[in-house]
Amino acid sequence: MSTAYPFSAVVGLADLRQALLLNAVAPVIGGVLVRGEKGTAKSTMVRALAALLPDIAVVAGCRFACDPAAPDPGCPDGPHPAGDPLVRRSRLVELPVGATEDRVVGTLDVQRFLTEGTKAYEPGLLAAAHRGALYVDEVNLLPDHLVDLLLDSAAMGRAFVERDGVSLRHAARFLLVGTMNPEEGEPRPQLVDRFGLVVEVGAPTEPGDRAEVVRRRLAYEADPEGFAARFAEADADTAERIVAARARLPKVTLPDPALDRIARICLAYGVDGLRADIVIARTAVALAAWRDRSVVTDREVDDAARLALPHRRRRDPFDPPGADQQALDDALAQAGESEAPDGPGPEPDDPGPNDGGARPDGPQPDDRGPSEGGPGPDDPRPDAGGPGSGGAAAPDAEDRPGGAPATAPPATPAPIGATYRTRTLTARSRGRYGHSGRRSPAYAARGRVAGSRAPRGRIGALHLPDTVLAAARDHLVERIGAVHLPDTAPARVRDRRGRRIVIRQQHLREAVHIGREANLVLFVVDASGSMAARQRMATVKRAVLSLLRDAYQRRDTVGMITFRDRDATTVLRPTASHEVGVRRLADLRTGGRTPLAAGLTAAARTLAGERRRDPLRRPLLVVVTDGRFTRGPDPRTVAPALAGVPSVVVDCESGPVRLGMARTLAGALDAEYLPLAALSARALKAV
Incomplete structure (x- = not known):
């Protein structure tokens, strides 16, 4: 067995170190989600923690690691006879991304059923991780239903099995750690919220720290055992401290003033539900036990809030994660100011919140409602929204005699208004064992x-x-x-x-x-002069952003191609990071002629490459255009290159005179035709 990298040898990562140790003291906190770019020692730190977990006594022969002092009365292998317990190391069970549900929760033992006629249960990874640690690398790539199973078991301490004619439950208390790279896509906010603590990690920014990381890594690779011996004493002290903190945990008192402070912090920060309050309370108690204190103070509450709250902010799913540190500081300060005069104040060594400008309470540029000149949440009409929408749109530059522009192209990109819930766009045929979605x-x-x-x-x-x-x-x-x-x-x-x-x-x-299944949704967006009217492009951006949100919620991969002037541009290669698509859409500029055929050709080329790379993921092509073309060949000549690709043409033509060219394009592509006004789910319900 190879020697693991010592826990104490990891340079920096103080927040991650504290979050892991607190969960080792009190797994009931709900686990840790570690977010960070590649090469930031996430996996190294988690695997190193396993060596610090204390040994456990188990009932000999029990597949569910029952404690001999307090065996689980509902253990499927029980009742347990009296006997000498078996002492072994706590396990670190790793769950691979490709694991199936039966491997996680267990399933019917098919061999015994067919050979002996006995309905027997074969335990899964949750049973193996009981009283140990369960590590999920790249948790954002794990299917949602498996993440739900893990988080439910971590929160309740029991696993429920209802499958293949097997109905049972068993204890499953473990330290849950998930790691992820945000570049590979964000998990659903609902899933992130189920983790007790979330920690952002990054590479050291000081040259000295980076050099020390490399120095230690090279020393470890040259002599793993000798390197581990250098940090053995520090790791042993940490392991003893975990055992002592576990023993003190039941004796720690959480006073009413601390509970009131937790409630005020969560209200000031604007979190949903009560899960945040419970997690902060559990984390604060674990912190007090770790610091050898018998009573939770304001310092423990504030430190617990900094680990448990940043990912629970009520925010748009497309907002960048971790952007609310100032809001958290303000919530801590507000909770302190609202305490009663006789309530406990912060300890002298308790660092106060940072000063800084908070986000204004008034409406932001994209928060305008219909009464403030902005579009309503479910109003996708081309003429509803955007600055200067009081009158009809000016004629497009390409529709005027001689091609003279009516107005100069906008100097800045058109803004994006509030999104709305769109109707569900689907591939009409049934896929063959694609990606779950x-x-x-x-x-x-x-x-x-x-x-x-x-x-x-x-x-x-x-x-x-x-x-x-x-x-x-x-x-x-x-x-x-x-x-x-x-x-x-x-x-x-x-x-x-x-x-x-x-x-x-x-x-x-x-x-x-x-x-x-989840699809590859490829957007082909017309950004030419025919879309240059500012109010029209704002409406189109709003529609595309609504579709991006829908793709995010349905776990799709997205890509975006725009065409204008002379050629088409791939502004977003197919990716699971929907936030990048939002940023590219916000920066999208318009103007020039309309090379519609070039946009469709670029889409065919992109889809062909993605089909070779991932043949199981079916595409869904969404063309957002008014159907006009003023440069290049007739787009209908490109249609054969997209034969068999499920497609939707969203017609954004507006005004009193309509040529219906988008409908003609939809016919050539054998695509579903959808006027922009019919994109809203509310409009569909009204029909």
């Missing part, structure tokens, strides 16, 4: 069981009834030669007369699930 119907690894089929390679989920029926139809009721399933003993089931029905490999049936 919430957009288009598809055969999936999970979802409603729609039937069975002969397996194609490795079996995903065995459909037991159809497997047995397939064997029965062949009348295999006599004992014949040994017939083996892959990696199992001969499988036999008895009929009513007690004769054996032998199940051969050709009888195996795999369950077919129907669910929904």
Whole structure:
């Protein structure tokens, strides 16, 4: 076994160090989510913590690591006979991104069921991690339903199994740590909120610290055991401190003034629900135990809030994470000012909040409602919104005689108004085992069981009834030669007369699930002179931003191509980072002629490359244009290059005279035609 990098040898990362140690003292806090760019020692720190966790005593032979002093009365392996306990190290269980639900929570032991006729349960990773640590690298890439399972178990301390005819529950208390790189996409805010603490990490910014990191890493690689020995004493002291803090934890008192301060901080910060209050209270108690204090003070409350609150701010999903530090400082200051005169104040060594300008309480540029001249939340009309929308739009530059521009192109990009809920755009056909998501119907690894089929390679989920029926139809009721399933003993089931029905490999049936998949949503946006009227482009940007939000909520990958003047530009290559798309959309400028064919050609080229890179992810092409073209060939000549690609044409033509060219383009692409005014879910409901 290789020597792990010592916990005490990691340079810097004070917040991450504290968050991990507090969860080691009190796993009930709910785990730690570590956000940081690649190469910032996230995984190194987590794996190093496992060596500091204290040894545990378990019941010998129990697959669920029951404590001999207080065994779980509902343990599936219980009741446990009296005997000598087994002492072993706490485990660090790693959950890979490709894990399936049955591997996480456990499933029916198929081998024992088929060979012995016994309905037995095979434990999963949650059972293996009980009383230890569960580490999920790249948690933002893990399917949402698996993250829900992990967080529910971490919060309740129990795992519930309801699958494959198995119904049971077992203890699952563990230190949950997830790491992620924001460049690979953000998890849903609802999932982030379920983690107790969230820590942002980054590479050292001081030359001396960076040099020390490299020096220690090279020394570790040259002599792992010798390097670990240098920090063995410091790690041993930390491990002893964890054990002592665990023993003090039940004796720590959380007084009413501290609870009142927690409530005031959460109200001032504007969090949703009560989860933040509970997490801060648990973290403050763990901090007091770690600092060898018997009573929680304001210092513990404030330090706990700084770890538990930054990711819980009521904010737009597209706002950059971690942008509310000043708001948190203001909330701590406001909570201190509103305390009663006889309430406990901060300790002398308690650092006060930082001073600085808070975000104004008044409406921001993008917060305008209809009464303030801004568009309403569900009003996608081309003429509703944007500065200067009091009159009809001026004729486009390309529609005037001689091509003379009516107005100069805007010097700054058009603003984006408030978004609205859009109707669901989907691929009309059913996909084949694509990426799990919430957009288009598809055969999936999970979802409603729609039937069975002969397996194609490795079996995903065995459909037991159809497997047995397939064997029965062949009348295999006599004992014949040994017939083996892959990696199992001969499988036999008895009929009513007690004769054996032998199940051969050709009888195996795999369950077919129907669910929904995530798509690659590629936006092709017209940014030419025909869209240059400021109010029109503001409306189009608002519509595209609404579609981006919808793609974010449905776990899609997004890309964006714009076309104007002479050619098309890929402003956003397909990515899971929707925030980048929002920034590029905000900076989008307009003007020039309309090379619509070039935009479609660039889309075909992009989709072909993505199909080679990820053939399982189906595309959905969304073309936002008025259908006009003034440069290049007729866009209908490019349509064959996009044959078979599910497409939607959003027609943003407005004004009293309409040419209907977007509808013609939709016909050439065999695409769904959608006027911009019909994009809103409210407009669809009204129809």
